[in-house]
Amino acid sequence: MTATVRRRKPEPMKPAGNGSRPARGPLAKAPTGIAGLDEITNGGLPRGRPTLVCGGAGCGKTLLAMEFLVRGALEYNEPGVFMSFEETADDLVENARSLGFDLQRLSARRRLLLDYVRVERTELTEAGEYDLEGLFIRLGHAIDSIGAKRVVLDTIELLFSGLSDRFVVRAELARLFRWLKTKRVTAIVTGEREAGHLTRHGLEEYVSDCVILLDQRVMEQSATRRLRILKYRGSAHGGNETPFLIDDHGVSVLPITSLGLAHQATTAHLSTGIAGLDAMFGRKGYFRGNTVLVSGTAGTGKSSLAAHFAEATCRRGERCLYFAFEESPSEITRNMRSIGIDLEPWMHRDLLRVHAQRPTALGLEAHLVAMHRLIDDWQPRVVVVDPVTNMIAVGSETEVKAMLARLIDFMKLRQITALFTSLTEGGGAAERSDLGVSSLMDVWMLLGNLEANGERNRAIQIVKARGMAHSNQVREFVMTDRGITLVDVSRRADGSVAIGSTRGVQQKQAPAGDAKPSRRRRVE
Numbered sequence: 001m002t003a004t005v006r007r008r009k010p011e012p013m014k015p016a017g018n019g020s021r022p023a024r025g026p027l028a029k030a031p032t033g034i035a036g037l038d039e040i041t042n043g044g045l046p047r048g049r050p051t052l053v054c055g056g057a058g059c060g061k062t063l064l065a066m067e068f069l070v071r072g073a074l075e076y077n078e079p080g081v082f083m084s085f086e087e088t089a090d091d092l093v094e095n096a097r098s099l100g101f102d103l104q105r106l107s108a109r110r111r112l113l114l115d116y117v118r119v120e121r122t123e124l125t126e127a128g129e130y131d132l133e134g135l136f137i138r139l140g141h142a143i144d145s146i147g148a149k150r151v152v153l154d155t156i157e158l159l160f161s162g163l164s165d166r167f168v169v170r171a172e173l174a175r176l177f178r179w180l181k182t183k184r185v186t187a188i189v190t191g192e193r194e195a196g197h198l199t200r201h202g203l204e205e206y207v208s209d210c211v212i213l214l215d216q217r218v219m220e221q222s223a224t225r226r227l228r229i230l231k232y233r234g235s236a237h238g239g240n241e242t243p244f245l246i247d248d249h250g251v252s253v254l255p256i257t258s259l260g261l262a263h264q265a266t267t268a269h270l271s272t273g274i275a276g277l278d279a280m281f282g283r284k285g286y287f288r289g290n291t292v293l294v295s296g297t298a299g300t301g302k303s304s305l306a307a308h309f310a311e312a313t314c315r316r317g318e319r320c321l322y323f324a325f326e327e328s329p330s331e332i333t334r335n336m337r338s339i340g341i342d343l344e345p346w347m348h349r350d351l352l353r354v355h356a357q358r359p360t361a362l363g364l365e366a367h368l369v370a371m372h373r374l375i376d377d378w379q380p381r382v383v384v385v386d387p388v389t390n391m392i393a394v395g396s397e398t399e400v401k402a403m404l405a406r407l408i409d410f411m412k413l414r415q416i417t418a419l420f421t422s423l424t425e426g427g428g429a430a431e432r433s434d435l436g437v438s439s440l441m442d443v444w445m446l447l448g449n450l451e452a453n454g455e456r457n458r459a460i461q462i463v464k465a466r467g468m469a470h471s472n473q474v475r476e477f478v479m480t481d482r483g484i485t486l487v488d489v490s491r492r493a494d495g496s497v498a499i500g501s502t503r504g505v506q507q508k509q510a511p512a513g514d515a516k517p518s519r520r521r522r523v524e
Contacts, residue, residue, distance in 0.1 A: 033071025276486025
């Protein structure tokens with residue numbers, strides 16, 4: 001008997017949207033609540049779909065997945081199920097407590113369900129067909145019992161540790177992911193990374209809608225963690241490696257540019273704290289929200305200039321947060337007192353806080369997160385980082401520059417005026433910062449020592465000041481018991497500038513009626 005198959009004439013497609021293309025809507029996403037992760041995923045993980053989080057041992061897969069559940073329960077009213085094939089419920093509770101998460105309380109409120117499935121490879125025997133029906137029944141019951149919207153399966157390889165048939169494994173994994181989609185839960189499945197592959201069974205190539213790769217590496221005795229979005233179906237996402245940190249506040253992801261160039265610029269000005277220096281900026285000082293770099297060799301007065309700015313901030317009744325990477329708060333107050341700057345009263349009035357720490361105490365990511373949190377908690381209007389070049393001890397020049405880019409973006413959005421000091425090496429190019437960060441700054445001032453007649457005299461020049469007229473002169477300054485004072489320019493008969501003791505002698509020997517020391521300040 002011959003069967004005749006008749007093809008149905010296809011119905012014409014109805015135009016949608018503007019009539020030329022099908023209408024497209026944004027992909028539904030579930031925010032993770034993890035700082036920075038929602039940013040690089042453009043809103044979170046795909047809602048109602050599985051996400052694979054893979055990486056080697058100790059890279060943070062379990063903790064990231066757990067925080068995803070906890071934040072969902074606390075902040076988005078989405079209960080979650082955590083099914084573990086490796087750690088018991090008691091172990092999970094204890095580990096999460098180190099991040100400040102109370103899993104027992106969430107379980108008692110039916111916002112979280114912890115389920116440990118014991119899988120011992122030595123007890124597995126490969127015989128007959130293999131399927132996950134038992135897992136589906138158990139997981140389905142857990143989801144229904146609390147109305148879960150989020151699910152974590154950790155670590156999936158243990159389910160198949162006794163199986164050798166890769167085709168069966170992949171088929172069952174594909175079926176598991178399809179089943180999770182039918183339950184309409186937003187799921188994270190964690191997987192162990194193997195050499196040459198993201199996972200042991202190649203999940204990422206077949207069934208994952210989103211793939212997040214975690215990595216932990218040690219460079220120059222410093223351990224750092226990195227996160228990368230390898231795949232995200234139906235959504236734009238950041239593709240760069242991004243540092244992340246795990247501390248007692250949970251997971252913090254640090255994208256290279258937190259907010260890009262979306263900050264607003266103001267025309268308000270702030271005094272530098274030094275009258276002569278204000279005059280070099282047209283008697284106005286810095287723009288509010290500017291980033292200022294003060295660079296120079298050792299002993300040129302960088303910290304003294306930063307202390308002037310901090311004191312001026314406090315005198316206006318505004319808060320200043322001072323990050324010190326070289327001196328203790330006690331040393332800073334003692335040393336600044338020698339030039340007439342008393343910072344201690346401002347510290348007692350809580351207008352000035354000095355956070356002192358050796359750069360080697362933490363990695364770059366930890367320093368950045370700590371700075372973010374201190375700024376968010378205290379809300380200063382001015383931040384001083386002295387000196388930023390000490391960070392080179394815990395990272396390469398490229399890594400430190402990337403860290404500064406993140407910090408600058410963070411502060412610019414909040415209209416925080418930031419002053420960074422930078423140590424340069426003698427004998428090199430004058431107009432060069434050791435970290436190559438001058439391009440990130442709005443204002444760059446260079447301090448130096450002028451050697452003449454057997455003495456060293458300090459000088460300052462403004463290399464750049466975006467959007468502001470500023471002096472092009474190299475000005476001598478002196479340290480007095482009343483702070484930094486810029487001295488007037490004194491010229492010899494041949495037009496050259498006299499500095500130091502030569503300037504003093506010339507002024508004393510000048511006969512009455514002769515030309516006085518030049519006070520001209522060229523502004524361009």
